[in-house]
Amino acid sequence: MIVPGNSAFSLSASLKNFIKTAALKAGVEIRRIPRDENQTPVVSYRPSGPSIGNVLLSHAILPFQLKEGERIPHSHAGHWRGVQIAKTFVELNYSVDVIDVHDHSFVPEKNYSFFIDFYENLERLAPLLNPDCVKILYIQMAYWTFQNSAEYRRLWELLQRRGISLNPKRQLTPHRSIEFADCAILHGNDFVLSTFKHANKPAYCVPMSTPVLYPWPDQKDWESCRTRFVWFGNHGFLHKGLDLVLEAFTEMPEYELVVCGELKYEKEFVKAFHKELYETPNIHTIGWVDTHSPAFLELANSCVGTIYPACSEGGSGSIIHCMHAGIIPIMSRECGVDLYDNSGILLRNCSIDEIKEAIRTLASLPARDLEERARKAWSFVRANHTRDKFAREFKNVIVKIANDRAAQRSHEKADTAVLASSGSVPFPLTPESERVQGGGQAS
Numbered sequence: 001m002i003v004p005g006n007s008a009f010s011l012s013a014s015l016k017n018f019i020k021t022a023a024l025k026a027g028v029e030i031r032r033i034p035r036d037e038n039q040t041p042v043v044s045y046r047p048s049g050p051s052i053g054n055v056l057l058s059h060a061i062l063p064f065q066l067k068e069g070e071r072i073p074h075s076h077a078g079h080w081r082g083v084q085i086a087k088t089f090v091e092l093n094y095s096v097d098v099i100d101v102h103d104h105s106f107v108p109e110k111n112y113s114f115f116i117d118f119y120e121n122l123e124r125l126a127p128l129l130n131p132d133c134v135k136i137l138y139i140q141m142a143y144w145t146f147q148n149s150a151e152y153r154r155l156w157e158l159l160q161r162r163g164i165s166l167n168p169k170r171q172l173t174p175h176r177s178i179e180f181a182d183c184a185i186l187h188g189n190d191f192v193l194s195t196f197k198h199a200n201k202p203a204y205c206v207p208m209s210t211p212v213l214y215p216w217p218d219q220k221d222w223e224s225c226r227t228r229f230v231w232f233g234n235h236g237f238l239h240k241g242l243d244l245v246l247e248a249f250t251e252m253p254e255y256e257l258v259v260c261g262e263l264k265y266e267k268e269f270v271k272a273f274h275k276e277l278y279e280t281p282n283i284h285t286i287g288w289v290d291t292h293s294p295a296f297l298e299l300a301n302s303c304v305g306t307i308y309p310a311c312s313e314g315g316s317g318s319i320i321h322c323m324h325a326g327i328i329p330i331m332s333r334e335c336g337v338d339l340y341d342n343s344g345i346l347l348r349n350c351s352i353d354e355i356k357e358a359i360r361t362l363a364s365l366p367a368r369d370l371e372e373r374a375r376k377a378w379s380f381v382r383a384n385h386t387r388d389k390f391a392r393e394f395k396n397v398i399v400k401i402a403n404d405r406a407a408q409r410s411h412e413k414a415d416t417a418v419l420a421s422s423g424s425v426p427f428p429l430t431p432e433s434e435r436v437q438g439g440g441q442a443s
Helices: 005-009 013-018 021-026 077-091 122-128 144-162 190-194 242-250 267-272 274-278 294-302 317-324 352-363 367-384 387-421
Strands: 029-033 042-046 054-059 095-100 114-117 134-139 183-186 203-205 228-232 256-260 283-285 305-308 328-332 345-347
Touching: 042 077, 054 077, 054 122, 077 095, 077 387, 114 122, 122 134, 134 387, 183 387, 203 387, 228 242, 228 294, 228 317, 242 256, 242 274, 242 283, 242 352, 256 294, 267 274, 274 283, 305 317, 305 352, 317 328, 317 367, 328 352, 328 367, 345 352
Parallel strands: 054 095, 054 114, 114 134, 134 183, 183 203, 228 256, 228 305, 256 283, 305 328, 328 345
Antiparallel strands: 029 042, 042 095
């Protein structure tokens, strides 16, 4: 159900209870298994009835360690998503153990039906898991070799263009998680999936979610906001193309840019681009804006578009969030988000000239066309990128994977029985040998 207006600012009571000791009242048992002082705990959840199996989840542990009265942080959509994933498995009558994604010392001591890894634990743990455990990589970023090289390419281009040398901020640790996975789940598009195609693993797409649902901005003045844009992003400013956007707007004084980002984490970048950020009249640097605040809605209603020429994303939550607020996207293909029905502008090479052309093109449209594009984007994400939609689709994917694996095991047993009755020696029919080959298609 899509929740209108300000009611979307609150978490559902069931999800809040799930991560607290108060969930005991709902029949869900929560255990925090202590380890030595240098290790993060294992947080365990049990269904109210009999458990049909165990699930191991390797995820950021923060949202699972909240104290009574604390709310799931909305600084990143992944916090809520991780809790919802655990909740889904408990609703399906699985017991769930959660370890931190950076926990490199955990050793499984039980059989698991599923292992879902959000980063790099899969390669280490795969050989330690029972052979019939379904190992799933949850893809949040493009493949590490693509992402790392893409950022270095941007660093090199900046050095050649401006003589500015910066350190990389979004480098991924090399790992072979997809190579050790049975399948993958992702919320990006075909671009993201293409960076993993070498592994030839089945993949299932689930929609990104957003922590806030905004009503359609009926009172937005499209005529007055047509020349005002926003860059809205997390750390990794160069990786996400802020340098290119700043340079474009310094050459276009007739257009305004609002910069929203965590400046305290980017001191090196801020120093290099101090003139553009703080001494350019048409560029307004305001830092991070809480998406739950009235200030964000005020900002959204004053801007026609968001510009995000990122060089590598697993599916940009920033773009989805801005679309929810009625802002038209101008973005790179590498953002991992599909444009719906001409609702925005897709950048092909992210050159400064191309960015300037996209800004002029959008700003020159009649007000009614701007409103129509924004409405298309808003309607699309309201229908496809909400927490309710994610919860339903993720549950459907897990049920499908479980059913497919059960059918596969039944088939394996039947084939083994036939071969044994013929007197021949059967080749061991493992999940690996029977896996369906070919990457899945993101929808």
